[in-house]
Amino acid sequence: MSRSERLLHLLQVLRRYRQPVSGRRLAEETGVSLRTLYRDIASLQAQGAHIEGEPGLGYILKPGFMLPPMMFSQEEIEALVLGSRWVAKRADTHLAAAAGNALAKIAAVLPADLRDELDASTLLVGPAPPVTDRIDVSLLRKAIRHERKLDLSYIDTDGGETRRTVWPFALGFFENVRVLVAWCELRQGFRHFRTDRIRQADISETRYGRRRQVLLREWRETQNIVPPSGRRVGSA
Template structure:
């Protein structure tokens, strides 16, 4: 186990206790010697962890300390790399660039041993077929975040053209297609719109009258997306 993983384990154990716990018990739970435990506690305190106590009395972690990026385990690093690479392949250009930037920021603060694992991860993501969108997906994401209505020009499966005013609340990324989930004012119901069939999209000044979290909750109660049937 690397030192970073060992410190992470110690933090996780400390979080389970609200009252001071002895160093010997912490050493047993983390599988290290008492001397190593004392060194690890000192290392965490030097990095800003509010661990109070001393040998013979016990230790307690005060609330409010957030784990820094250097505290990721090896599997968490792999999950971050795989997720970022998936977004780079499946997301729109701005989302892909954001994933790469986020991974670079994490890499800049990792210890050398974990940074090497991040840079040389062998978890790969295959290419995706071109989505065929003619619109900027970042506009859809912005509309969802800000809870603004969208005006769409949409082509259905038979090529019929319609204009819709919708309340967008989710964007689904599937292997072959991307799907916008929204409340449709025309149909007065939830509808799913394949992004490769949205010919035009414009965000309106009007905010829709419900919170997107409430729309998502109601949608989940009655819907599941099958992209093949849209």
């Protein structure tokens, strides 16, 4: 384990504790000697980590410390690269571009050796089947972020067109389709709407009646979902 990975591990262990924990306990959990632990704590404190305590009294990490990007482990870098590559192939154009921009920002502040790991990542994402949407999916994401009602023109499985006013709160990305999850005012219940069947979507100025986090929690409860999987909801 490299020194940067060791420091990251120590921070993650400290985050689990709400009360001061002894240096000996931390040394056991991180697999280092007590002397090395004290040096590592001093290094983290020098980098801005709000670790309070001293030998004999224990240590605690105060809230608010932001982990610097240079502290990413090699596996975390691989996860970031793989995730950004997946988004670039599976998401809408705007989100795909944002994934590339985010990865570039991370690369700009990484030390040279970790930046090389990022550039040389061999985790690849295969080609994705085309998803043809009639609308700009970024509009749906905007409605979710701002908790605004959406007025939809939707094509059902029989080819008929219906008008729906919905409260959008989640967007699912699958191999061949994207799905908007929303509370439907017409059906008075949670429904899934395939984005390739949405003919038109207009964002209302009206906020919907509950927070999206509440809607997401209620939807999971109705489906007996322990995130992120569960039963399907009713059809649109």
